[in-house]
Amino acid sequence: MMKRISILGSTGSIGQSTLSVVEKYPHRFKIVALAAGNNVMLLEQQVRQFKPTVVSVSSEDSAEILKKRLQGFRVRVLSGIEGMIQVAATDDADVTVSAIVGTAGLVPTMAAIRAGKRIALANKEVLVTAGELVMHECRSKKISLLPVDSEHSAIFQCLLAGENRDIKQLILTASGGPFRCLAKEDLAGVTMAQALKHPNWSMGKKITVDSATLMNKGLEVIEARWLFGLPPEKIKVLVHPQSIIHSMVEYRDGAVVAQLGMPDMRGPIAYALSYPDRLEGVSPELDLARVGTLTFEEPDVDRFPCLVYAFDALKAGGTMPAVLSAANEVAVRHFLDEKIGYVDIARVVKSTMDAHQPSAIRTVEDALKADLWARKKAENLIETGITRQSM
Numbered sequence: 001m002m003k004r005i006s007i008l009g010s011t012g013s014i015g016q017s018t019l020s021v022v023e024k025y026p027h028r029f030k031i032v033a034l035a036a037g038n039n040v041m042l043l044e045q046q047v048r049q050f051k052p053t054v055v056s057v058s059s060e061d062s063a064e065i066l067k068k069r070l071q072g073f074r075v076r077v078l079s080g081i082e083g084m085i086q087v088a089a090t091d092d093a094d095v096t097v098s099a100i101v102g103t104a105g106l107v108p109t110m111a112a113i114r115a116g117k118r119i120a121l122a123n124k125e126v127l128v129t130a131g132e133l134v135m136h137e138c139r140s141k142k143i144s145l146l147p148v149d150s151e152h153s154a155i156f157q158c159l160l161a162g163e164n165r166d167i168k169q170l171i172l173t174a175s176g177g178p179f180r181c182l183a184k185e186d187l188a189g190v191t192m193a194q195a196l197k198h199p200n201w202s203m204g205k206k207i208t209v210d211s212a213t214l215m216n217k218g219l220e221v222i223e224a225r226w227l228f229g230l231p232p233e234k235i236k237v238l239v240h241p242q243s244i245i246h247s248m249v250e251y252r253d254g255a256v257v258a259q260l261g262m263p264d265m266r267g268p269i270a271y272a273l274s275y276p277d278r279l280e281g282v283s284p285e286l287d288l289a290r291v292g293t294l295t296f297e298e299p300d301v302d303r304f305p306c307l308v309y310a311f312d313a314l315k316a317g318g319t320m321p322a323v324l325s326a327a328n329e330v331a332v333r334h335f336l337d338e339k340i341g342y343v344d345i346a347r348v349v350k351s352t353m354d355a356h357q358p359s360a361i362r363t364v365e366d367a368l369k370a371d372l373w374a375r376k377k378a379e380n381l382i383e384t385g386i387t388r389q390s391m
């Protein structure tokens with residue numbers, strides 16, 4: 001059956017991979033709505049190729065430019081948060097792909113859930129910031145939230161092999177990032193360009209830096225906690241530099257079920273869109289004889305403390321994961337602007353968390369308030385140089 005798709009974040013790495021899946025299977029998928037930030041040129045090309053009925057961009061200025069470029073084309077051009085919400089919840093869509101980066105994706109994703117859309121979730125920050133609330137809303141609307149993150153897609157698939165009551169633990173694999181073999185004393189000098197060279201995956205800048213600090217894995221632990229309803233003690237991280245095993249589930253009888261594949265996001269994206277069907281030839285074939293060796297090691301939390309901070313935030317509960325995520329977003333942005341160093345990212349996150357008293361999240365507004373508080377605190381820490389002085 002033809003599925004009608006709306007994409008939040010169509011100009012990003014996941015957004016573009018989603019469009020390439022849609023392009024390959026035109027008899028299965030149709031694009032009806034797209035939302036982006038401010039990459040008007042790319043969005044214009046996407047509109048011309050995929051012919052959605054509604055699109056949205058971040059600013060009014062970008063919307064004006066897009067309208068001019070698309071004069072005579074049958075498409076509604078919207079802007080701002082209202083525009084994103086309309087794209088997320090449009091009547092025409094069956095599935096909404098949530099692929100905006102950061103907390104900016106929370107409100108439109110909630111709007112899609114409330115409108116009863118199936119969600120293909122790439123934006124992990126949505127579940128990190130307000131996981132309990134989002135899952136509660138999904139249950140009460142009886143909608144499926146299907147993971148796009150390759151690790152969570154793998155676990156979702158491994159869980160088809162057993163019963164939830166028999167799970168011993170989830171094992172999230174991590175590539176270890178570009179600095180896996182670097183000595184602790186050398187981490188202080190690494191550059192933004194080095195952090196952006198991920199060994200196995202091609203992704204947006206923020207998630208690539210998160211992979212280099214292992215914060216990405218920490219965010220994924222929190223994401224897994226809410227997606228699969230398991231406590232942090234049952235979620236383990238294992239470094240697997242080849243990124244062939246995307247994650248595993250260990251059952252109580254000792255059986256470990258793994259999902260393998262080439263590192264290519266089109267696989268998990270297509271699975272989230274077509275589930276329970278599997279499409280022919282989505283990602284490149286895995287030739288294990290050619291891969292040869294699969295290796296594993298424990299994560300080094302001394303060199304990569306962000307992973308511990310994520311577990312700490314999960315245990316503290318309430319607003320703490322939202323604070324971890326927002327402080328990290330601020331720190332990563334400053335690192336990408338070359339205003340702070342690589343090791344400062346962890347310092348900003350830790351100092352922001354240390355200054356926070358967690359409280360319960362009952363509404364989206366509670367989550368956004370904590371997010372805003374953490375952004376201000378993190379900015380302030382960076383401005384006053386507190387993190388550097390404590391080195």
Ligand SMILES: NC(=O)c1ccc[n+]([C@@H]2O[C@H](COP(=O)([O-])OP(=O)(O)OC[C@H]3O[C@@H](n4cnc5c(N)ncnc54)[C@H](OP(=O)(O)O)[C@@H]3O)[C@@H](O)[C@H]2O)c1
Pocket residue numbers: 008009010011012013014015035036037038039040057058084099100101102104122123124125148149150201202203204205206207265
């Ligand atoms: N890339 C991957 O392989 C991968 C894998 C697993 C999970 N994820 C998760 O998927 C999400 C997206 O990652 P990505 O790598 O695709 O990021 P990305 O390449 O940086 O793309 C981000 C997208 O979000 C849009 N955007 C950013 N801020 C926005 C705002 N305030 N309002 C509206 N749109 C906004 C951008 O628009 P413009 O560019 O037009 O400004 C772009 O379309 C992240 O949460 C990431 O953790 C990614």
